[in-house]
Amino acid sequence: YFVSVTVSWWGGVQMGPPDPILGVTEAFKKDTNPKKMNLGVGAYRDDQGKPFVLSCVRKAEALIAAKQLDKEYLPIGGLGEFSKACAQLALGSDNEVLKTGRSITVQTISGTGSLRIGANFLSRFHGGPRDVYLPKPSWGNHTPIFRDAGMQLKAYRYYDPSTCGFDFKGALEDISKIPEQSVILLHACAHNPTGVDPKPEQWKEIAELVKNRNLLVFFDMAYQGFASGDIDRDAWAVRHFIEQGHNIVLSQSFAKNMGLYGERVGGFTVVCKDADEAKRVESQLKILIRPIYSNPPMNGARIATTILNTPELRALWLEEVHGMANRIIKMREQLVDGLKKEGSTHNWQHVIDQIGMFCFTGLKPEQVERLTKEFSVYMTKDGRISMAGVSSGNVAYLAHGIHAVTK
C-alpha cells in the first residue's frame, strides 16, 4: 500500500564541524603533493614515516595466540591482571598505596575512555565545585569530554608564548586563586600540545600550593616512557604528589607508549583514603561503566599485560620506548640544525627543550596556513606539530618550509 512521505525527524540536526585534530589527517589524505607531511595526530612513525608495531607487541601477540583463550566477557572493570600491572607501572610496584590496597584501577577505553569515566565519576560524586581547571592550552578533547560529563571548564596559565616555555609564575598565581575543592587537571609528562613540562623543583612547589588550596588532582598520563624514554622518570610527578598526600585520580593510556592505538588500552585510577573507600568507589565506577559499554575489550589489555608481566618482553618494551623517545629527540635536534642552515635568525631552542611527541612551534595561524597551503605540511592551527611525523628524510624540507613562513 501507499507509503506516505513524512518530514524527516532530523531536519534540525546541524552539520558538525570536522574534528580539529583528526580533521587534519582527513585533509592530508586528500593532498596529492608527493612531499606532503602529516604532523597532525600524535601517532608515532618510524624513520621511514611508517606506523611502528613494537616487537614486544608482536611477540606478545604470538604468545597469546598460542594459548587459544576463550572470548568470554571481561568483568565490568576489565582484566584484573591488567589493572594491577597498569597501576604498578604508574605508581611503582613498591608504592604504599598499592600495598595497602587503598586505590582502585579499572581498565578503560584508552585515555579518552579513562578521562570520560573519571569526568563522569566526578560529576556524580565530587562534592566540590563543578569546575575543572585545565592548563592553558590543553589537549583539545579535554574540554568537550568534561563538558559532556556535566562539568564546567576553567583554565590556569601554563604556556608562555614569549618564551615558548613554562609560565611558572603565572601558573602559581592562577592556581593560588582556584576555589578550594575544585578539580585541577595536570599533564603528568610530555604536555600536549606544548611539550613543555615543569621541572621537578617546580612540580614540588605546585604540589604544595595545590595541597594548600585543597584541590582535587586529576593527572592525565598519556605518554609515560615516551617523554624522557624512562618510565619511572616520566611518572615522577604522579608519584611525588601521592607521596605528598594527594589522593589523586589518574588516567593512563597505552596508545602511544605501546603503540596500541586502535586496541584502546587504558586505565583509570582513584587513590582513596583506605581500602574500604576504594571498594565503594570501585562499585560506583562499575555502575558508570555498565551503561556505556558494559565491559572493555580484551585484545589490547591482554597484550599490554603480557608485556608488562613477562620479564623479557618488559625489558624489550623499555628498550623500544627508549628508542622511540630517542628518535624524537634526534629529530628535534635535526630540525633546529636545519633551521639554522636555512639561515633562520629566530631562537628555536624551545624545539629542543620541549619534550614528548609534540612541539609547540610558536607559529601563528596565518603561518600555519601558509605552511599547509604552500608546502603541504599538515598540522593543527595552534602551531603544534607531531615530531613523530618528522623523519631524517623530510626534516630538511620541514625546516625549509618553517623558515619560509617565518623569515
Added chain:
Amino acid sequence: MSPQAPPVAVFKLTADFREDSHPQKVNLGVGAYRTDDCQPWVLPVVKKVEKLIVEDSSLNHEYLPILGLPEFRSAASKVALGDDSTAIKENRVGGVQALGGTGALRVGADFLRRWYNGTNNTATPVYVSAPTWENHNGVFADAGFKDIRPYHYWDAAKRGLDLDGLLDDLEKAPERSIFVLHACAHNPTGTDPTQEEWKKIAEIMKRRNLFVFFDSAYQGFASGSLDKDAWAIRFFVSEGFELFVAQSFSKNFGLYNERVGNLTVVAQDNENLTRILSQMEKIVRTTWSNPPSQGARIVSKTLNCPELFSEWKGNVKTMADRVLLMRDQLKTKLQDLGTPGTWDHITQQIGMFSFTGLNPKQVEYMIKEKHVYLMASGRINMCGLTTKNIDYVAQSIHEAVTKVQ
C-alpha cells in the same frame, strides 16, 4: 562520598555459582553460549580469521576512524538490512561502530537526547518492554532521559505476549515517544511478536509518530537464519521508518570480550544521514574517541568473504540448533515428569533465554536446594543446559513447582 553500589545481578549470580562446590551445580545465568560440554565456544571461523590476522604482517594497530572500520560498518548494516536493501542502495543507511550492543545503544541514546524531538529534550518518554534487559534503563537514564516507562509485553498468566496491552500502550504513548523494540529473541522472555503482530505494531507506530529503536543482539542466533531473524527490522525499513538498530556481534560471533557492535542508522535520505553521522562523531569522540579494531577486523573479514561468510552462517546454525534441541528436550522431560502447568512456552520461545514462569520463591529453592542458578525473574539461559545435566534440571524444576508455591 561514594556509597557502596549494589552489584549487577547477573554477574553476582555467576560469582555465587563459582563459589559453590556442589558437584551437580548448573549455571543458567549469564547470557553466553556454551557447548554440550558446558564450555565456551570460540567459533571455528573466528579462529581461522584470527590466525590470518596475526600472520598478516601488513596489519598494524593504528587508530580506526572515529566511526569505526568502514568495511565493518557497511557489512554489519548489510547483514541487518539484507543484501538487496533498497535503503542501502539509496545511500541513506550508515553505521557507527560501537563497543558491543551496549555501546551502540548508548551512542544512539546520546544522539536522541541531543537531537531528537527538539534539542536536548530530556523529557521525551522512552518506553522499554516489561520486562526488558535491565541495562536498557541504565543506558537511557545515563544518556539523560528523565522519563523511562514500561510498555506491556510479558503476560505471566498466559506465558506469552500481552499484545493487547502492548498495542494499547502504543496508542496511548505521547507522540514522538521512543520505543526500544527487541528485533528477535526477546531478552529475557524469549517471546517475539509474530509477523502479523509486528505489522500491527508498525501501523500504530507510524500513525502516532513513534520512534523505532531496535535492539538486535541475536541475529542468526534465534532461528538459525539471519534473514528470518531480521524480518521485523526489514519490514519496518520497508514501511519507510527512519530508525536505529543497535547491533551486537557478541553472541552470533561469540566475540563477547572484543566488544563488537554497530549502530545502524536508516535516514530518509543521504543528506540527513550525513548530518546525523557528523554529530555521532562528536558523541563518540568524547566517549571513546574511536572503537577497538580487533573484533571489527574479524567480523569484517568474515562478512566480506563469501566462503568465510558461509562458514560463519554454519557456525551460527550450530549454536541455534543446539539451543532448539535443549528447548525440545526440556519441554519433553517436564511433560514426562507430569510437572504441573503447561510447558509449551519453552519451545514457543526463541533464542538464548526462556522465561520459565518460576516465581522468586521457586527460584530461591532452585538455587539454595538444588544448586541450579537462574535469575530471580525465572529467566534461564538455555545454553547452560546440556545432555548431561538436563535430567537434573528438569527434576529440579519439577520439585520447585510441586514443593514451593
